[in-house]
Amino acid sequence: MVAEIKSYTVIGVNAVEVTVQVDAGRGLPSVAIVGLPDSAVKESKERVRSAVVNSGYPFPTKKIVINLAPADLRKEGTIYDLPISVGILFSQNIVSEAKLKDYLVAGELGLNGEVRRVKGALAFAILAKEKGYKGVILPFKNAEEASLISGIEIIPVKSLVDVVAFLNGDCVIEPFKENRKSGNFQFDVDMADVSGQFHAKRAVEIAVAGGHNLLFFGPPGSGKTMITRRIPTILPEMTEREIIETTKIYSAAGLLSGGVVNKRPFRSPHHLVSDVAMVGGGSNLKPGEVSLAHNGVLFLDEFPEFKRSVIEALRQPIEDGMVTVSRISGTVAFPSRFILVAAMNPCPCGFYGFEDNVHQCSCSPFQVKRYLSKVSGPILDRIDIHVSLPAVKVEELSKGEKGEPSASIRVRVEKAHSIQKERFKNLPISFNSHMGNREIRSFCVMTLEAEGILNRAVSTFRLSARGYNRIVKIAKTIADLEGEDNIKPHHVAEAVSFREIVKVN
Ligand SMILES: Nc1ncnc2c1ncn2[C@@H]1O[C@H](COP(=O)(O)OP(=O)(O)OP(=O)(O)O)[C@@H](O)[C@H]1O
Ligand SMILES: [Mg+2]
Structure with missing residues (x-):
């Protein structure tokens, strides 16, 4: 038989x-x-x-x-x-x-x-x-x-x-029952380690709360890497659905060392990463970094140093939250919804636009232009929050004042997450950053005064329609962090401060 x-x-x-x-x-x-x-x-x-x-x-x-x-x-x-x-x-x-x-x-x-x-x-x-x-x-x-x-x-x-x-029924094997610990993780770093840089820390909080992509722009030593490396300390706990989604990817890739992925991934691939390693594929169709960062953070430090093709390949996963890779036998889709955090210097020497008494930019205008053009406009357009980060003053560093600890920032982030969970419960999106025109119209109610400020900002900074939507979405996340239903003037004012700063022609 x-x-x-x-x-x-x-x-x-x-x-x-x-x-x-x-x-x-x-x-x-x-x-x-x-x-x-x-x-x-x-x-x-x-x-x-x-x-x-x-x-x-x-x-x-x-x-x-x-x-x-x-x-x-x-x-x-x-x-x-x-x-x-x-x-x-x-x-x-x-x-x-x-x-x-x-x-x-x-x-x-x-x-x-x-x-x-x-x-x-x-x-x-x-x-x-x-x-x-x-x-x-x-x-x-x-x-x-x-x-x-x-x-x-x-x-x-x-x-x-x-x-x-x-x-054969000769022995009984008890079915395995989950005995998972809650996601209470210990970190050996904390946001409190970062002196000053309130604007950047606030940007990180907003990005994490609303799922917004974030760009740090500044001279060497201003703390871009330092702040980003502390993002895991303020990420909220994963939901059951997110744990299943992310574990499924690691499980299929054979990367689970035991147990499940119940801590949000934080991936920081080196800038020499290949296209396949970034988006997935290859002969055995493995998920790439964008999928391994699903429900977590993808950190691209020294952003312009990445290969142009790698940066361009990020467009689809950022836009769709999915990446499709093909091989001879067919096409496979991997989930890839992550928060992109990119960090870059303004020019090869790092000081263009951030000169002070000690540091002068030594690059020619052509060098600056060529450096910036490595990051294409369409990618920058998909990054909601742009932060210019000048180096913190030595006096401020030497004071050694402690900033707000990660634990208390995380409380606000968790609150904003649960508000969004309720808001989008019947929709296929999870965060404010995923809202399209229709969702913006139905969920982002603004006071008249807030609308006035936004309109003034649009004409002053000559914002595009996309730029307009971006500010509304960030303002909504800021309102959620405060537990406010409607977008108020100060939410818009803060959101405008994160508008696009890097211009690539
Ligand atoms: N705001 C700050 N508070 C405390 N330490 C700081 C701060 N900013 C920078 N530092 C110190 O400077 C070091 C360098 O910072 P970091 O590596 O984050 O700079 P960066 O902006 O990433 O620079 P680069 O452009 O060269 O990558 C940090 O490891 C930290 O010790
Ligand atoms: Mg760095």
Whole structure:
């Protein structure tokens, strides 16, 4: 009889059902795997043979054909070691059929029969639930991520012997229950370390509260990197939905070291990063930095030093919150909604426009222009908050006055987040920065006086329609931070102070 064990493969960040068929028939003893397996799957037969024998079971001296269906879907990795072993044992009547139809099975095997972690276990559990299975049998080390999905049994196994005993009803394996700690994280840095720079710290607070992209513009040593590195300390806790979304990406990429991603990601790739590493793709379709930063922060320090193509490739993920990457077999979409924080100097020497008694800019106008033109207008246009950051004065530094601690900033940010959660509960957006024209019209109510200030700002600074919307959205976030329903004059005034400062021609 042909054994059929249900398993999965990952496409992008989602799992698709795969049926592992094992047929042990007459013929010269051999094992063949068909159904578009990659080399890791092909090697499976060697691991399976040793694992089965070393677990104390006989290996059939028959012609074994293993088919991974659907055959037109490429199968990668080591997921099928366990389902293939179970199929081989089933063909010898060592495993009974009763429970097999209720569970999906996946796991890598060591030569001694131990079950090892696989990629994409969270997507696997989601698939099992969607398809109405009773549960999944999966490696113990994948159990925590899979347990984010409730309503199905997560059966954690450590060895092939465990699996056989469970399927035959010889032992009971308790389904894994989540036991997650709340996201109370300790940091060894704090916003309070930053002296002065109130405008920049406030900008960070607003950016984080409303999901706005942020650009720091200033001379060397003004604290751009220092302030940005402290952003994780004021990020609000992740919601359950966000934890699942981000964990799914890390799980599919095989980057989970254990447990789940319950701390907002903060990614700061080096400026030599390649296009593929930034947006994802490659022969094995991996998510890029923009997706690894999903629901968190993507920090691009020394922004103009990034390759032009890398900077341009950010447009789609910033605009859509998704990035689509293609390979021969098809196209995959990865989620990529992040807050972009970019930091840059005004020119190669770093002091253009920020000269003082000590520092003079030594660049020619051409050098300045060429430097700035590395960052294109359309990208700058997608950054809501622009902050000019002059170096803090030595007197101010030496005073060593403590700023507001991160914990109290985070309280305001959390409040603004919950207001937005309620506001957008029936919409596919989460933050003020995601609002389109329609949402701006329906949610951003302004007092007459505030509208007057905004109109004056538009004509004084000759703002575009996009610039106008940007200010309204920032003003809305500022109002949310104060818990105000309507946008008031001082909200608009503060929002205008973050208008575009870097002009690229
Ligand atoms: N406001 C500040 N309060 C306390 N320390 C500061 C402040 N600004 C700068 N510093 C000190 O100066 C150092 C350099 O700052 P930082 O690396 O953030 O500068 P930067 O703006 O990123 O410069 P660059 O343009 O060269 O990257 C910090 O590590 C910190 O010790
Ligand atoms: Mg820096």
